Amino acid sequence: MRQMGTLGRAALVAIGLTSSTVMMAQSGMMAQSGVAPAGALRDASGFLSSGMLAWDHHEGAAKPLSDLITGADITGYIDTGWTFNFSKQDSGVLPGGVENVGRIFDTRHNETALHSFALDFNRATNEDSLFGYHATAIFGDDASVVNAASAVGGTGRDVFSEDDLTLTNANVQIQLPREVPGLDGTVIMVGRFETAHGAEVIHSPANDNYSRSLLFGYTIPFTHTGVMASRAIVSEGDHDMLTGRLGWVNGWDNINDNNNSGSLMAGGNFKPTEFLDFDFDFMYGAEQPQGTSPHANSDKRSLLNLVTTLHAPEDMTEGGMEFLKQLKLQLETVWGGEEGVGAAGAEQYAKWYGFASIIRFDFDLPVFGSDGADNGRWFVAVRGEWFEDPDGARTSGVGGLLANDHANMWEITGTVGFRPAKILLIRLEVRHDHAQLKDGGGNLKPYGNGGGRNSQTTIGVNVVANI
Numbered sequence: 076m077r078q079m080g081t082l083g084r085a086a087l088v089a090i091g092l093t094s095s096t097v098m099m100a101q102s103g104m105m106a107q108s109g110v111a112p113a114g115a116l117r118d119a120s121g122f123l124s125s126g127m128l129a130w131d132h133h134e135g136a137a138k139p140l141s142d143l144i145t146g147a148d149i150t151g152y153i154d155t156g157w158t159f160n161f162s163k164q165d166s167g168v169l170p171g172g173v174e175n176v177g178r179i180f181d182t183r184h185n186e187t188a189l190h191s192f193a194l195d196f197n198r199a200t201n202e203d204s205l206f207g208y209h210a211t212a213i214f215g216d217d218a219s220v221v222n223a224a225s226a227v228g229g230t231g232r233d234v235f236s237e238d239d240l241t242l243t244n245a246n247v248q249i250q251l252p253r254e255v256p257g258l259d260g261t262v263i264m265v266g267r268f269e270t271a272h273g274a275e276v277i278h279s280p281a282n283d284n285y286s287r288s289l290l291f292g293y294t295i296p297f298t299h300t301g302v303m304a305s306r307a308i309v310s311e312g313d314h315d316m317l318t319g320r321l322g323w324v325n326g327w328d329n330i331n332d333n334n335n336s337g338s339l340m341a342g343g344n345f346k347p348t349e350f351l352d353f354d355f356d357f358m359y360g361a362e363q364p365q366g367t368s369p370h371a372n373s374d375k376r377s378l379l380n381l382v383t384t385l386h387a388p389e390d391m392t393e394g395g396m397e398f399l400k401q402l403k404l405q406l407e408t409v410w411g412g413e414e415g416v417g418a419a420g421a422e423q424y425a426k427w428y429g430f431a432s433i434i435r436f437d438f439d440l441p442v443f444g445s446d447g448a449d450n451g452r453w454f455v456a457v458r459g460e461w462f463e464d465p466d467g468a469r470t471s472g473v474g475g476l477l478a479n480d481h482a483n484m485w486e487i488t489g490t491v492g493f494r495p496a497k498i499l500l501i502r503l504e505v506r507h508d509h510a511q512l513k514d515g516g517g518n519l520k521p522y523g524n525g526g527g528r529n530s531q532t533t534i535g536v537n538v539v540a541n542i
Contacts, residue, residue: 147198147208154190154217154279156181156537158286162523173475175533176522177484177508179292180220180279182475190279191217200250200262209268211244213277221277221297223328243269243277243298261306267330268303270296271320271342272356272380274407274431283405283435283456284490285504285537290429290460293469294409295380296327296358303340319343326362327376336361336372350386355379363415374415381408401437401451406430407460416468425468431460454492461485470512476521481513502537 158181160174174184181188192214200207213221219238246266253259272295275282301324309317322340325332338360345353358378363371383406387399410428439451464470464482472478488506495501509530512519522528 146204147196149194149196151192151194151542152278152280153192153540153542154215154537155187155539156190156285156535157187158184158533158535160184160531160533162528162531176475176531177289177486177510179287179474180217181286181533181535182216189215191215193278195244200248202250202253205250205252207248207250209244209246209248209264210242211269212240212242214240217277217279221328223298223330242267258306261304264303264305265301267298267300269298270356271340271354272296272358272378273409274382274405274433279537280500280539280541283433283454283492284458284488285502285535286488286506286533288407288431288458288460289462289484289486290407290409290431292474293462293464294411294427294429295378298328299324299326299340300330301325301337301340308343314346314349315344316347317343317345324360326360327358333364334361334371335365338362338376348388350388352384354382354384362413368415370415374413376411376413378411379409382406398436398438403435405433405435407432411469413468416466423466425466427462427464427466427469429460429462431458433458452494456488456490456492458488458490459486476510477512477514477519479512479514479519482510483512484508484510498541500537500539500541502535502539504535504537505532506535507532 158175173182175182180190193211195209195211197209198204198207216239218241221243222238222241244267246264246268249263249265251258251261251263255261269277273291275288275291277297279285279287299322301322303320303322303324305318305320307315307318309315320340320342323337324340326338338358340356340358342354342356345355356379359375361372361374362376363374365371368374385404385406387396387402391399408428408430410426412424412426414424416423416425433456435454435456437451437454440453462482462484464484467478467480467482470476470479470482470484476482486506486508488504490502490504492500492502507530508522510521511529512521520527520529522531
């Protein structure tokens, strides 16, 4: 890992001191992966007193920082891993020093990686507390990927001078009260926040598989900076059947806008039943950096993303079919397009699109016992996906791939997960990638030292500790 500079070390010490005195609350960040929280939240006021902060407790004084922290869910994790590539890539002959071609996060061969040390502070809004915030700090290799300046296709400046430190969330939230007719319950978020696009997320422990998908790495943004409003539109009791969100942001992964034109975001969630869920998102705006194109403000990028999650209906999980309760199917479809990019430059409208499917089954094995959870301590997740970049707009020279004007890629991944303790997740993974690239009509084989292969196979081990 690259050596951390002064800013990174200072921030790590500051947050590390806080985390060493505060035990973590119930983890929402890792709910999908099944990693349980380490323990109950301890009252932080004994560690961050008003005297320590040079604040007085007189009438009308501002609340100390400890009051704000105590009201938040504080979670975190340490994510480490190792990947072995049977093609034995040599980073010295590949673009960007990537050893596992086509990967965005697990890029190194036969090395132990510190993917991320993450801390998350989340104080959600509700009817009794109309103001909240969300801050997520990530240190490690994953931070260098999602930083604005280094994200796939990203051209904006990141405010962080350290590649191995970033904030994926840093926003303030305001919930409109009942006194605002027609808009009561709307939550307005201002600042930086993780994208709503995609079936997977930045935080690997919250995904079913260890390695990220091609669609997550190449087709969608990671973060946004701007304003986003969200609200439940149709509700039945405690169940929100339809929710919507609308925002205006600086663009894809940019903290500071890279031109003079922002981007529109719109989306929502439709859950007609407890076993079926649709999540849809759309984005439109200029994303090319000022100065690199005379049409930076007029050439627009579009993105449409749909994620469907399906569980077995209740009436199918009885009479010997109870195992279907532990089964989940997720489908993702992505389509994107942009003016003035790709092999033909300003004369071309580039497109990219893909499809992914993830199926997961949770279970118990008698030899290791059960932790009492409904879903069991073991799981198997299989992901298959296909991605087409017919104009080279998203893949040319990225992720160790050779410069190209057409990329056709697919992969299949099998992951076995085990939770031996509430704070620990262990995943073993096998993945096979296949790609066919073209440049000027000629075929390129992207894998192996200097090319020569159309496919590669990797194995990986991932160990995650909840802190």
